[in-house]
Amino acid sequence: MLSASPIIVWFRQDLRLADNPALAAAVESGAPVIPVYVHDEQAPGEWAMGGASLWWLHRSLAALGADLSQRGSRLILRKGAASDALDRLIEQTGAQAVLWNRLYEPWAIARDTAIKSSIAARGIRAESFNAGLLFEPWTVKTGGGGPYKVFTPFWKACLAAPAPAMPRKAPQTLAAPKAWPAGDKLESWNLLPAKPDWAGGLREAWTPGEAGAMDRLSLFLDDGLADYAEMRNRPDVDGSSRLSPHLHFGEIAPRQVWHRVQALSDAGKTSAASAAGFLREIGWREFSTHLLYHFAQLPKLPLQASFAAMPWRTDAAALAAWQRGRTGYPIVDAGMRQLWQTGWMHNRVRMIVGSFLVKHLLLPWHAGEVWFWDTLVDADLANNAASWQWIAGCGADAAPYFRVFNPMLQGEKFDPQGAYVAEWVPELAELPAPFIHRPWTAGLAMLKEAGVVLGKTYPKPIVEHQGGRTRALNAWKSLRENR
Numbered sequence: 001m002l003s004a005s006p007i008i009v010w011f012r013q014d015l016r017l018a019d020n021p022a023l024a025a026a027v028e029s030g031a032p033v034i035p036v037y038v039h040d041e042q043a044p045g046e047w048a049m050g051g052a053s054l055w056w057l058h059r060s061l062a063a064l065g066a067d068l069s070q071r072g073s074r075l076i077l078r079k080g081a082a083s084d085a086l087d088r089l090i091e092q093t094g095a096q097a098v099l100w101n102r103l104y105e106p107w108a109i110a111r112d113t114a115i116k117s118s119i120a121a122r123g124i125r126a127e128s129f130n131a132g133l134l135f136e137p138w139t140v141k142t143g144g145g146g147p148y149k150v151f152t153p154f155w156k157a158c159l160a161a162p163a164p165a166m167p168r169k170a171p172q173t174l175a176a177p178k179a180w181p182a183g184d185k186l187e188s189w190n191l192l193p194a195k196p197d198w199a200g201g202l203r204e205a206w207t208p209g210e211a212g213a214m215d216r217l218s219l220f221l222d223d224g225l226a227d228y229a230e231m232r233n234r235p236d237v238d239g240s241s242r243l244s245p246h247l248h249f250g251e252i253a254p255r256q257v258w259h260r261v262q263a264l265s266d267a268g269k270t271s272a273a274s275a276a277g278f279l280r281e282i283g284w285r286e287f288s289t290h291l292l293y294h295f296a297q298l299p300k301l302p303l304q305a306s307f308a309a310m311p312w313r314t315d316a317a318a319l320a321a322w323q324r325g326r327t328g329y330p331i332v333d334a335g336m337r338q339l340w341q342t343g344w345m346h347n348r349v350r351m352i353v354g355s356f357l358v359k360h361l362l363l364p365w366h367a368g369e370v371w372f373w374d375t376l377v378d379a380d381l382a383n384n385a386a387s388w389q390w391i392a393g394c395g396a397d398a399a400p401y402f403r404v405f406n407p408m409l410q411g412e413k414f415d416p417q418g419a420y421v422a423e424w425v426p427e428l429a430e431l432p433a434p435f436i437h438r439p440w441t442a443g444l445a446m447l448k449e450a451g452v453v454l455g456k457t458y459p460k461p462i463v464e465h466q467g468g469r470t471r472a473l474n475a476w477k478s479l480r481e482n483r
């Protein structure tokens with residue numbers, strides 16, 4: 001006989017109906033289901049969502065709410081500490097269980113562990129599932145039984161493990177409770193940015209929600225996967241999947257991506273090498289979460305402890321120039337403006353702007369991490385922290401600090417016609433390549449013809465390339481000498 005007491009499904013970074021194990025378990029039990037999202041601004045502390053993420057969250061919750069309505073259900077919205085909100089909801093609904101999918105941020109693990117034991121202590125079922133990863137962080141171990149610190153053996157171990165389970169379809173209907181508990185109106189949370197022009201750029205670039213995520217995946221599999229290995233480093237072409245915010249918010253599961261890609265490969269519709277190359281990038285996402293799970297200090301402290309003594313500079317003007325895309329280095333400025341306008345930046349350019357911040361400007365990687373946290377729609381504690389530590393040379397398996405990217409050469413190599421710079425730094429659009437990547441080397445006549453006045457229409461470099469490079473290397477040497 002079916003129990004009439006409802007099951008609460010607590011949605012978090014799993015804002016989808018398909019391949020959602022917590023939701024599937026609730027639906028399969030036959031009990032009425034109460035889907036809930038709690039906007040808990042306290043538990044994450046300094047890692048509360050930034051502006052771009054809040055914009056995404058608003059749109060994604062609206063989409064999830066609409067998808068649930070189509071299946072005879074609702075999304076109940078509550079605000080405040082998740083433990084209090086869930087306690088109240090259990091009291092109000094007489095729920096027999098609370099189910100959710102796991103998160104791996106240290107603050108979330110601490111909160112959810114406490115919530116699980118407090119609910120269970122009341123005799124109510126509290127259970128969590130894996131929806132966000134291909135391989136749980138504690139299941140992938142080195143020969144010695146510890147966590148991996150180097151990507152290649154980590155991914156090799158993942159690929160040797162049993163393949164991730166097949167994704168489940170979305171439920172067709174959800175049994176409704178006899179009475180729905182009250183919930184907030186999404187608009188009352190004021191998640192959208194106060195600056196409407198900022199939201200405009202985000203709106204043009206993205207369609208948050210499960211349907212938008214599936215469309216993005218299909219588009220990439222049809223048009224992008226075959227050339228991914230060749231094009232993924234080119235910011236001037238649409239060569240990568242742009243799935244990162246959808247994956248972060250769990251609008252699509254990595255298992256769904258994995259199996260769609262494998263199926264294409266098995267059917268001979270894409271080469272095994274293309275499939276493996278793309279899944280390897282999903283592997284970097286797994287690796288970052290593995291690192292965050294095992295090294296909770298990742299977002300704040302260098303994994304290589306000696307880097308704590310790095311003589312980082314403080315320079316508010318230089319940081320502001322970097323944030324606003326006014327450094328005088330076109331590829332850096334293009335990336336920072338793409339970020340500001342669309343909430344996303346191409347991976348190659350993230351590496352270039354990151355290197356410029358921590359090396360040419362000798363500013364702390366944490367300053368870059370925090371700016372990205374606020375402005376990226378795919379801001380993800382694990383991916384962001386691990387990538388910044390990689391760029392700064394202080395992480396696990398990091399790029400060595402002494403390898404300083406030359407922004408001009410990077411621009412010429414990966415944006416050969418200067419189309420990317422022309423799009424995001426339009427005041428340089430009339431300069432021909434390669435001068436568009438080094439405008440100060442163009443003659444006065446060329447600059448005049450292109451309508452560029454350095455220091456007026458476009459900034460002069462805020463740091464001289466060789467000087468910045470030498471300063472960075474000297475700082476790094478001092479670190480090594482004082483070890």
Ligand code: FAD
Pocket residue numbers: 232240241242243244245247248281282283284285286288345346347348350351354372376378379380381383384385387388391
């Ligand atoms: P694709 O090339 O299509 O890759 C597919 C997916 O694989 C991505 O969506 C992402 O989930 C994952 N992935 C790819 N590269 C990486 C990587 N290096 N590390 C971890 N996962 C990866 N990614 C984030 O999702 N959130 C962040 O906050 C973030 N911050 C970054 C900060 C810096 C300084 C750098 C250098 C990289 C950062 N990345 C971050 C990683 C990477 O730049 C983005 O995941 C990628 O650009 C997203 O675009 P895509 O979906 O088209 O990627």
